[in-house]
Amino acid sequence: MNARREAMYGYLFTLPWMIGMSVFMLYPVVASCWYSFCDYSVLKPPMWIGLANYQELFQDEVFWQATRNTLVFAMLSLPLSTVVALALAVLLNGKVRGQSVYRALFFMPSLVPVVPVAVLWFWLFNGDHGIINVMLHSMHIPTVNWMSNPAYTKWAIVVLTVWGGGNTMLIYLAGLQDVPTSLLEASELDGASGAQRFRHVTVPMISPVILFNVVMGLIGSLQVFAVPYVLWPTGSPERSAYFYAMYLFDNAFKFNKMGYACAMGVLMFLMILVLTLALLKVGERKVHYQDGG
Amino acid sequence: MKLSNFISASAFKLTAVAISAVALFAYSEKMAERNPRKDRVHVTYWEGWTAFEFEAMAAIVADFNRSQDRIQVDILSESDAVNKTMMSISAGLPPDVAGLGNPDIAHFVDDHALMPLDDFCKEKGINRSQYTPIFWDMGVYQGHVWSLPSVPASTALFYNPSMFSQVGLKPDAYPKTIEELDALDVKLSKLDGEGRIKQIGFLPSEPGWWTWAFGYYFGGKLIDADGNLTVNSKENIRGFDWVASFSKRHGSDAVQSFKQGLGNFSSPQNAFMAQQVVMEMQGVWMYNFIHTFNPSLSWRVVPFPHPADRPDMANVTMVEENNLTIPRGAKHPREAFEFIAFVQQQKEMEKLCCGQLKFSPLSKVTPEFYQKNPNPSAKFFYELSGSPNSVPAPKVGYWQEFQSELSATIDSITLLSRTPKEALDHLQERMKPKVESYRQRVEQRRRLGL
Amino acid sequence: MKVRRILATMGKHTLLVVLSILFAFPFVWLISTPLKPDAEVMRNPPVWIPSHFQFDNFWKAMNFEGDKLGYIPFLVYGRNTVVLCLLTVLGLVISNALVAYGFAKFRFPGRNLFFILTLATMMIPFPVLMVPTFSLFRAMDWVGTYRPLWVPAWFGSGFSIFLLRQFFKTIPNELSEAARIDGASEFAIFFEVVLPLCKPALAVVALFGFMGTWNDFLGPLIYLLDQKQFTLGLGLQAFQSQHGGTPFSLQMAATSIVILPVVILFIFMQRLLVQGIAVTGIK
Structure with a gap:
């Protein structure tokens, strides 16, 4: 096939996405930037106000609080869910009796739509009647007001996120199947313990998968919205469960300050970009790619 | 496999996929379709009510549809009605009639989302003199009429006389002053064997629907007559000090865990119905819930107490109103108003308010109204709404944001993480620039004609 | 060597069982709540298995027109x-x-x-x-x-x-x-x-x-x-x-x-x- 024909087919096959990317991704990003310099609610035409939205944002303590909440949440949930998902995957890798039952059990929570998840956990965490506190109480562990004590609301969502991390586990599981057993056996013959084998063979072999999951997890956790929105529509108590995406949504659709919301969106994009690039930079040094994949 | 087979097989599969896609698409379009009947003008009407309140309005809609053969009103119950209505107006697909609460009118107007009704009212001869003034005024903003009432409400103190008797109080020893209320709270609260609160006399945050209002009982205001914020006035601080005193008295953690153990409002486990809270601030609708979930409950309703040193603050009541509005961009505004005017007729209004177990916003009621109304407290609430101290939510366009700020402030006050003075000073400082820029932009737009 | 392997397998299974319980108990609670008579829903200590099963709640949640409270279709x-x-x-x-x-x-x-x-x-x-x-x-x-x-x-x-x-x-x-x-x-x-x-x-x-x-x-x-x-x-x-x-x-x-x-x-x-x-x- 000659180059021109090949290029033509290339364009033809990728055409839907060229349109999709321009219309549903690039245009909104550009428009968001433009609106972020305007006073805008869909009912009224955009009115240019320069940097006023950004100025207001930097002085807006709720903005900072929501940002802080979101970063704290990401910092808590990302390592925890990575460790749990990886541990589950390692436990389930190889021959284990009842493997498919376990697999289904651990994956099931991530199948549940967010609203039911939130409703269910609200019921589990609920004050003295919530089953979690009842169980803690019966084991003589001091109980806490998960839903109404500002110190614990974020933990409640972290627990929920770790519980729902089944698809991350699945991706790790798939990655682990690529680790050649010959390598593991060789190191076992060399006298390496289980922990050493994991540290020196398994982790390097699946490091690209870890990086991928961590990056996707980071992007996801910075956007956390639906679960806290259903549990604490106003982010109360004391806005301890008020996250970036919630404040953005409220500004856009409740307070009708769409320009302000767009400015928040632009900053969020920059934040994610910087953090992701930083992660990739770290990853570059640590991640081991098989055959340069 | 031969090439021709290749092609025909793939053509077949592609056609199958295409057909199923088209079928699904058509079906999804059908699911989103509205307005099936074409012989009449269809007026869509969105309302946030459910259950019997919705049915009471649905009965009026049915009366209207029967009363003439030109217009058909289709009533729909929407959850989260305020946001959905705003989004649908933004999308250019609004209902013809939208039910809104009075606190939302101002921001809808500032956002150019409603149609003024002055001319329609004039045409139909509807004016202020026909209403209890406060219920007419709630629909007026910046000199124009934007909405007419559907049903009004006011609030007072409900209490349980038989629980009073249990601790040796006379059943009619209800509190007349805030100080008496405090003393009763001490007397009526009980702990269980493990030191957890089992029963509480009164809790400002139960049900916690009027968190913004506590300063008003002490003569405070959030916004003064000129539209300036007076959040941290002496009276407001006093009011919120009072709110904080309950967390101090019972322990903030204990109160939180007590509150979480309470059942849903709309259930037999409702705190007042389950006799876990002895006195509660509630509105005219409370009768219905008692009647539905615990008809044998012993209850009475009295005006909310006032501070002992402020007898002028007797009979403070929060007044609210459900309103009928016509969104901008409605397809049939004239027909929509036909319906709104129909609801304002004395006969229909009384039927509606009777059905919702509330009182009428009209200045005149037929003598039978209170006899027919199953709610024995309807008249009490009606009279209370005429009090000089009746308080509607402030008419400001930034109310939603203000309220969200207020609820965070209240959190920190009830959790005792800030003193009321600190919290209110902070709120005042925080809202001030927001209000300023809000007004500036509304002004700027007016000047530019945008 | 062999003993160690058996111990390791046992440890692995114990861990898996404990984790499964942690992951699964919300589901058990989820299914058991609507099956309980109202009085047992909020009871302390909790009732895991209802004293008698009632399926009303499922029916009520699905049935939208029959019920006055206007539940969801x-x-x-x-x-x-x-x-x-x-x-x-x-x-x-x-x-x-x-x-x-x-x-x-x-x-x-x-x-x-x-x-x-x-x-x-x-x-x-x-x-x-x-x-x-x-x-x-x-x-x-x-x-x-x-x-x-x-x-x-x-x-x-x-x-x-x-x-x-x-x-x-x-x-x-x-x-x-x-x-x-x-x-x-x-x-x-x-x-x-x-x-x-x-x-x-x-x-x-x-x-x-x-x-x-x-x-x-x-x-x-x-x-x-x-x-x-x-x-x-x-x-x-x-x-x-x-x-x-x-x-x-x-x-x-x-x-x-x-x-x-x-x-x-x-x-x-x-x-x-x-x-x-x-x-x-x-x-």
Whole structure:
């Protein structure tokens, strides 16, 4: 096939996405930037106000609080869910009796739509009647007001996120199947313990998968919205469960300050970009790619 | 496999996929379709009510549809009605009639989302003199009429006389002053064997629907007559000090865990119905819930107490109103108003308010109204709404944001993480620039004609 | 050595059992709550197994007209959600396969830049797109219809394109060369030679797409206006926030009803899914 024909087919096959990317991704990003310099609610035409939205944002303590909440949440949930998902995957890798039952059990929570998840956990965490506190109480562990004590609301969502991390586990599981057993056996013959084998063979072999999951997890956790929105529509108590995406949504659709919301969106994009690039930079040094994949 | 087979097989599969896609698409379009009947003008009407309140309005809609053969009103119950209505107006697909609460009118107007009704009212001869003034005024903003009432409400103190008797109080020893209320709270609260609160006399945050209002009982205001914020006035601080005193008295953690153990409002486990809270601030609708979930409950309703040193603050009541509005961009505004005017007729209004177990916003009621109304407290609430101290939510366009700020402030006050003075000073400082820029932009737009 | 191995296996199983209990108990509680008589719902100590089973709550949650309290029409929402999911999944599978194939098998000027942009789109958070996309669909008069929710899927998505491209790269070119020599068109090669080899990978895209749509909350929250059009996720939220709240046992009944279909689907697709992810090789 000659180059021109090949290029033509290339364009033809990728055409839907060229349109999709321009219309549903690039245009909104550009428009968001433009609106972020305007006073805008869909009912009224955009009115240019320069940097006023950004100025207001930097002085807006709720903005900072929501940002802080979101970063704290990401910092808590990302390592925890990575460790749990990886541990589950390692436990389930190889021959284990009842493997498919376990697999289904651990994956099931991530199948549940967010609203039911939130409703269910609200019921589990609920004050003295919530089953979690009842169980803690019966084991003589001091109980806490998960839903109404500002110190614990974020933990409640972290627990929920770790519980729902089944698809991350699945991706790790798939990655682990690529680790050649010959390598593991060789190191076992060399006298390496289980922990050493994991540290020196398994982790390097699946490091690209870890990086991928961590990056996707980071992007996801910075956007956390639906679960806290259903549990604490106003982010109360004391806005301890008020996250970036919630404040953005409220500004856009409740307070009708769409320009302000767009400015928040632009900053969020920059934040994610910087953090992701930083992660990739770290990853570059640590991640081991098989055959340069 | 031969090439021709290749092609025909793939053509077949592609056609199958295409057909199923088209079928699904058509079906999804059908699911989103509205307005099936074409012989009449269809007026869509969105309302946030459910259950019997919705049915009471649905009965009026049915009366209207029967009363003439030109217009058909289709009533729909929407959850989260305020946001959905705003989004649908933004999308250019609004209902013809939208039910809104009075606190939302101002921001809808500032956002150019409603149609003024002055001319329609004039045409139909509807004016202020026909209403209890406060219920007419709630629909007026910046000199124009934007909405007419559907049903009004006011609030007072409900209490349980038989629980009073249990601790040796006379059943009619209800509190007349805030100080008496405090003393009763001490007397009526009980702990269980493990030191957890089992029963509480009164809790400002139960049900916690009027968190913004506590300063008003002490003569405070959030916004003064000129539209300036007076959040941290002496009276407001006093009011919120009072709110904080309950967390101090019972322990903030204990109160939180007590509150979480309470059942849903709309259930037999409702705190007042389950006799876990002895006195509660509630509105005219409370009768219905008692009647539905615990008809044998012993209850009475009295005006909310006032501070002992402020007898002028007797009979403070929060007044609210459900309103009928016509969104901008409605397809049939004239027909929509036909319906709104129909609801304002004395006969229909009384039927509606009777059905919702509330009182009428009209200045005149037929003598039978209170006899027919199953709610024995309807008249009490009606009279209370005429009090000089009746308080509607402030008419400001930034109310939603203000309220969200207020609820965070209240959190920190009830959790005792800030003193009321600190919290209110902070709120005042925080809202001030927001209000300023809000007004500036509304002004700027007016000047530019945008 | 042998003893150590047995001990290790035992330890592994103990750990797995403990973890399973931690992961599964919410589900047990979820199913048991609506089956209990009202008096046992809030009882302390908790009642795990109801003294007698009652199925009323499930019936009440599904039945929307018979009940005065105006509960949510779950069957209607279920239908809405399924149709929406099918439309989305169909679009995702077809368009992403096409696009990913284009990236994997054809060289064209600008391909690398285009692909890097594609990867970058994965980093754009949805909230950034929210306002302009809303304005766009508003200008097209699409708000209040299902179109904003499924049409974009027919134009591809960064994540799925990336996943499938990795997979297509592993398919040797010899197969398509042979068909090309036979005179098959590029599209015929794609549909008849390449796609049949990709079932596991396509299944992954389909399942993730299905779950994404089934679980989506923000999209329907913004674009669906009429309560009759709601999806299950959104309907459930309405159910929860309905005037002063719905009793927990009913909420749990409704929640179980919403979860059940996905769980069944997963049990059937489990093997295919793990295989599929393994072959797409995310790295």
